[in-house]
Amino acid sequence: MTVIKAQPYDYELPATGKIALLIIDMQRDFLEIGGFGDALGNDVQQLRSIVPTVKTLLEAFRQYQLPIFQTVEGHQPDLSDCPPAKLKRGQSSLKIGDSGSMGRILILGEPGNQIIPELEPFADELVIPKPGKGAFYQTNLESCLQTQGITHLIIAGVTTEVCVQTTMREANDRGYECLLVEDATASYFPQFKEATLAMVRAQGGIVGWTASASQVLSALAMFLKR
């Protein structure tokens, strides 16, 4: 049995199931100057700092020919999949669907809605558009995971306390063994990232496990040599 040295205890790599990498919302809207996150006054550098680590994970999963999924948060151009509550929320000057410097804000297919170039998916890697914070709501993620027999998820991306934890909680309820990579996830608010990591692994890992990317990668290397 191969394990990832994780918190709150070792994470067992699957003997029969399959493991996949799930990267949440590493899209230009949230990570680039001029995007939605930046326009709302957030410091995108908080998120950009994890890009090299996420890239290392992505390349390792590619090398090992393990499944990789990325998500983007975005809506249809007519906003038919955007609840009124989400549209009017926040009392900010920039709203979903408005024109920004990278096209319409959080609209599928717009320049800002693309994965950042450093993590651009290969043609055979699935990018799942999602209208909510959780990647299981109104998407085909669950059926894709089931079809491929995936039981274990290594999770990375942004932002930790919003889309990442919402997705991890959905996955946990559905029985997936989830590990959140500590140095491959980030928030505009570092204290929220730390609080989320602590909540995930509290009470014996009530939502799952956390570990560093190097711990994940060294265990995977051993696991795949078997």
Added chain:
Amino acid sequence: MTVIKAQPYDYELPATGKIALLIIDMQRDFLEIGGFGDALGNDVQQLRSIVPTVKTLLEAFRQYQLPIFQTVEGHQPDLSDCPPAKLKRGQSSLKIGDSGSMGRILILGEPGNQIIPELEPFADELVIPKPGKGAFYQTNLESCLQTQGITHLIIAGVTTEVCVQTTMREANDRGYECLLVEDATASYFPQFKEATLAMVRAQGGIVGWTASASQVLSALAMFLKR
């Protein structure tokens, strides 16, 4: 327009939709000495302190004849709805389905799985059993809300960072306007409660609003006098 004085800004009571009270998991398993929470070493007093406030909310919604939903976390006796990951999680001595001092742990219908006597639902108040942390996963909550035309949810219960926030995030993705009642929700870990309240109302209320029970009740009283 009637508003609840809330954070991060006023919460508008619905002009056309309907508002409901959603009370999460105020069950003996989590709140009583000898229950699952207590057996795992948690201080149930942290949770019990909110009981009078939740009761006040419950009685007000009854008085105003507004819809009330409660949830309990529990599984079928054969555990067929409990993912293996959840069953083995935590490395604790007491597992889901084991016999405890209030019957089998987290099993539907067992004494420990009942709502605490102080908040016992009336016969016409729905109690929704849920196998996960989120109240929308594998339950009929969403169809019940839709059938009744409910658009606004006032949320209370335990524990703040686990079942309450998971449910609130699911509801937010589904377009419900959610307000979490600050003094009617609790965690075994007060710092997690505070962090969750802060995460909910960050970035212009990215998950929703928070307010005290007295703020909710005084706005409701005005709202219903119209």
